Amino acid sequence: xxxxxxxxxxxxxxxxxxxxxxxxxxxxxxxxxxxxxxxxxxxxxxxxxxxxxxxxxxxxxxxxxxxxxxxxxxxxxxxxxxxxxxxxxxxxxxxx
Amino acid sequence: xxxxxxxxxxxxxxxxxxxxxxxxxxxxxxxxxxxxxxxxxxxxxxxxxxxxxxxxxxxxxxxxxxxxxxxxxxxxxxxxxxxxxxxxxxxxxxxxxxxxxxxxxxxxxxxxxxxxxxxxxxxxxxxxxxxxxxxxxxxxxxxxxxxxxxxxxxxxxxxxxxxxxxxxxxxxxxxxxxxxxxxxxxxxxxxxxxxxxxxxxxxxxxxxxxxxxxxxxxxxxxxxxxxxxxxxxxxxxxxxxxxxxxxxxxxxxxxxxxxxxxxxxxxxxxxxxxxxxxxxxxxxxxxxxxxxxxxxxxxxxxxxxxxxxxxxxxxxxxxxxxxxxxxxxxxxxxxxxxxxxxxxxxxxxxxxxxxxxxxxxxxxxxxxxxxxxxxxxxxxxxxxxxxxxxxxxxxxxxxxxxxxxxxxxxxxxxxxxxxxxxxxxxxxxxxxxxxxxxxxxxxxxxxxxxxxxxxxxxxxxxxxxxxxxxxxxxxxxxxxx
Numbered sequence: 001x002x003x004x005x006x007x008x009x010x011x012x013x014x015x016x017x018x019x020x021x022x023x024x025x026x027x028x029x030x031x032x033x034x035x036x037x038x039x040x041x042x043x044x045x046x047x048x049x050x051x052x053x054x055x056x057x058x059x060x061x062x063x064x065x066x067x068x069x070x071x072x073x074x075x076x077x078x079x080x081x082x083x084x085x086x087x088x089x090x091x092x093x094x095x096x
Numbered sequence: 097x098x099x100x101x102x103x104x105x106x107x108x109x110x111x112x113x114x115x116x117x118x119x120x121x122x123x124x125x126x127x128x129x130x131x132x133x134x135x136x137x138x139x140x141x142x143x144x145x146x147x148x149x150x151x152x153x154x155x156x157x158x159x160x161x162x163x164x165x166x167x168x169x170x171x172x173x174x175x176x177x178x179x180x181x182x183x184x185x186x187x188x189x190x191x192x193x194x195x196x197x198x199x200x201x202x203x204x205x206x207x208x209x210x211x212x213x214x215x216x217x218x219x220x221x222x223x224x225x226x227x228x229x230x231x232x233x234x235x236x237x238x239x240x241x242x243x244x245x246x247x248x249x250x251x252x253x254x255x256x257x258x259x260x261x262x263x264x265x266x267x268x269x270x271x272x273x274x275x276x277x278x279x280x281x282x283x284x285x286x287x288x289x290x291x292x293x294x295x296x297x298x299x300x301x302x303x304x305x306x307x308x309x310x311x312x313x314x315x316x317x318x319x320x321x322x323x324x325x326x327x328x329x330x331x332x333x334x335x336x337x338x339x340x341x342x343x344x345x346x347x348x349x350x351x352x353x354x355x356x357x358x359x360x361x362x363x364x365x366x367x368x369x370x371x372x373x374x375x376x377x378x379x380x381x382x383x384x385x386x387x388x389x390x391x392x393x394x395x396x397x398x399x400x401x402x403x404x405x406x407x408x409x410x411x412x413x414x415x416x417x418x419x420x421x422x423x424x425x426x427x428x429x430x431x432x433x434x435x436x437x438x439x440x441x442x443x444x445x446x447x448x449x450x451x452x453x454x455x456x457x458x459x460x461x462x463x464x465x466x467x468x469x470x471x472x473x474x475x476x477x478x479x480x481x482x483x484x485x486x487x488x489x490x491x492x493x494x495x496x497x498x499x500x501x502x503x504x505x506x507x508x509x510x511x512x513x514x515x516x517x518x519x520x521x522x523x524x525x526x527x528x529x530x531x532x533x534x535x536x537x538x539x540x541x542x543x544x545x546x547x548x549x550x551x552x553x554x555x556x557x558x559x560x561x562x563x564x565x566x567x568x569x570x571x572x573x574x575x576x577x
Contacts, residue, residue, distance in 0.1 A: 091231070
């Protein structure tokens with residue numbers, strides 16, 4: 001299994017990133033190296049071994065359904081690059 | 097074939113993974129915190145109530161509750177999704193393989209399979225029409241807990257889809273885990289539709305209509321999409337997979353312009369949340385606290401209160417309304433078929449009428465259940481006529497306090513009570529005969545159907561208080577001399 005430039009393009013598109021052609025070639029080889037490593041792992045016999053879904057072995061970390069006020073509207077908007085009134089503002093998006 | 101995916105907002109106080117309020121009416125971007133705003137380094141913590149609510153729905157829809165489940169990240173970019181991913185459940189939905197029964201038009205029952213019910217979080221709200229090239233975003237809804245109820249493609253008509261949605265909505269409201277408000281978006285529906293040619297086994301390619309926010313839109317959109325797919329097939333072409341949107345104005349469906357290849361959500365286990373384990377003990381605790389489900393309650397009302405199925409269905413459709421009726425029933429002095437039926441008639445007709453007129457729920461209905469029981473008792477014991485009972489009901493509504501209502505009841509019951517005093521009725525009957533000589537003559541010469549005319553006049557004169565049986569007897573006696 002090896003990564004093609006087309007794969008790099010697709011992943012970049014999904015991540016909303018843009019690369020120059022030479023960067024894509026570099027990424028292609030890096031991604032292939034990662035996959036080689038995965039292939040190595042695939043050599044291990046993992047029959048009857050449950051996948052480790054979380055490094056943390058605990059379970060049921062839950063909280064009560066009680067409201068706590070964290071931020072005011074002003075605080076929430078303080079770091080926003082663009083805002084109007086009480087709203088965050090972004091370039092027009094359509095087509096969800 | 098039709099399958100529905102229903103998103104129901106859970107009526108918790110706080111969001112799924114943080115302590116922000118879920119209040120729909122709060123001012124924009126006031127119910128937000130670093131977790132739901134997607135700040136780096138924040139950790140989500142699961143809302144216990146959300147799990148309890150989801151289990152309730154699972155049990156109510158005959159699902160198996162998974163003892164070990166995990167959460168997953170669904171990755172996509174959209175400005176209303178702060179983190180760049182939605183926390184959801186992927187291959188381990190909390191509830192799976194259930195079903196509900198729906199009533200068809202021909203009165204038969206049909207079982208509709210439920211594939212899964214899983215937990216996920218909602219996204220923020222975008223406001224597109226504010227400006228030509230800018231979009232405003234309110235993150236109050238971001239992180240609000242939802243459950244997604246996915247049905248099997250078991251429905252074959254818009255009517256079945258409607259019945260199914262209605263049953264799911266009723267169940268959610270009975271469990272008090274969702275407010276059923278489709279307008280405010282706390283209940284939303286996506287419909288999957290695929291056609292199968294008559295006489296063949298294979299299903300055509302399905303399409304999915306997104307975001308249907310009313311019963312009417314669900315029915316109309318499914319109808320429109322069936323039409324569209326039929327005409328595609330009839331012209332010899334194939335239906336291709338699309339996400340569709342429904343336009344309620346011209347009642348048509350159209351494919352969205354979204355590129356299908358962009359739908360690659362790259363699900364993976366959510367590393368910020370630990371495993372969710374539902375113990376037998378927990379499950380039992382939730383199950384022990386469930387209300388009686390609507391179908392069961394309907395059957396019990398038929399048995400306990402001798403009500404016909406349609407009346408029982410009508411009363412038990414809404415949990416609070418059914419509670420009210422049971423309160424009336426408890427307060428009746430005679431507990432027999434006749435008195436339960438009288439109570440049921442008053443509740444279904446008079447109480448419902450006032451609720452509709454004033455657009456209020458049963459909780460805001462002013463008369464206590466005890467008052468309805470008193471009126472029903474009064475009818476059953478023969479003290480007042482049904483006509484008079486309606487008047488008493490209306491008069492009592494003007495009472496400002498329970499005490500005042502009771503005194504109105506006592507007074508109007510006395511004023512309107514049925515007159516069985518023969519001499520008093522006889523004088524009214526005589527008066528009516530005397531003042532209508534023409535009709536009297538016609539009756540005497542054989543026009544017997546005029547009896548109804550006389551009964552009506554007497555009842556009118558007595559303001560509905562005369563005992564109809566005595567009126568009849570006296571009329572015959574006096575007219576046929």
